[in-house]
Amino acid sequence: MSINTKIVDDLVANDISFITTVPCKQLAGVIDEIDARPDVLHVPSNKEDEGMGLCAGAWMGGKRPAIIMQNTAIGVTINTLATLIQYYRMPLPMLISYRGELREPVACQVEMAVHTKALLAQMNIPTYHFHKQSDADELDAILKYTFMCNKPVAILTDANFWGGYGDQ
Amino acid sequence: MIRSDILKEIAPILRDQLVVCNIGLPSQEMHMIDDQPTNFYMLGTMGLSSSIGFGLALAQDKKVISIDGDGSVLTNFGTLPTIANNVANNYILLIIDNGSYGSTGDQPTYAGKKTSLAAVARACGCENVVEVAAKDTGKALQEAIDGDQMTIIVAKCESGNIKVPVITMDPVVIRDRFMTSVQA
């Protein structure tokens, strides 16, 4: 089974039926897989804070949401995480491509990579880092944990996890 | 007419509807005029009233009205293409366009100058966009509720604020009673 299928199987098995995305090259496969699933409403957003607003509404409407985005979006969403998702106590799994780690070809990505974990820690956001494909064995438990505690939870997925960038 | 005059006039229409209310004075005014468990008050997060309401409309069948402001729509313009391209016919976006950042002291916005929010919404692909004078807001809102089409209403009014207390209700209480109303 491909890693994209495994990830989306876990999302669906945890009753996640509303997903918003802003793409990253590394997330292309998982986004394709979401589009192939009739049980999931995929609503692409134009900016990740907008996407978190959609997720907040969807959750209040009875659907379990998730957001899929790049780690650079942590810089876009701090205010929304603090004043909407955390302040109103809402669950939000965030599947995040962790750009700027080992094997990164684009130097600028490193500039947000060095802040990513520090920002998440400062926000008291539970954070998991998938480095090897077997790390995704914990995804199911992480999703259950997210909806148990009603918090935003970050799942950072680095280049090694996705198998590198291929030819650049 | 200023924003609070519009809200006073439409409060009876809004009473039984799910309403997501914009940050700052709009929420405080709605809370003072006619507090309802069906009102979701935003206490922060400028810009996301339309997004929260739209996510809610996509997730369930009841009508949802987002009350937004011109400044907040300007800060989250990305919302309009998302709304246009994922039509939810149980969704109404009411933009109270007073041409200013009212809650922070009526600094002018570009919507009060050359920029037409109705034209922007249409350019983004929204199909049912109506711009009305403040006094016609209630009629336009009632028509949108009675109709079965997603509607964007831009209500043009004057800048100006009344004195209102802040909302001291806990956010989790606001959210919990709102979710109970959504499920009812």
Ligand SMILES: Cc1ncc(C[n+]2csc(CCOP(=O)(O)OP(=O)(O)O)c2C)c(N)n1
């Ligand atoms: C990110 C951010 N920037 C600025 C503010 C301050 N602020 C709160 S409400 C508001 C004005 C919103 O204007 P508008 O949406 O037109 O609503 P009005 O008060 O005019 O009805 C501003 C600038 C904020 N809360 N968050």
Ligand SMILES: [Mg+2]
């Ligand atoms: Mg305004």
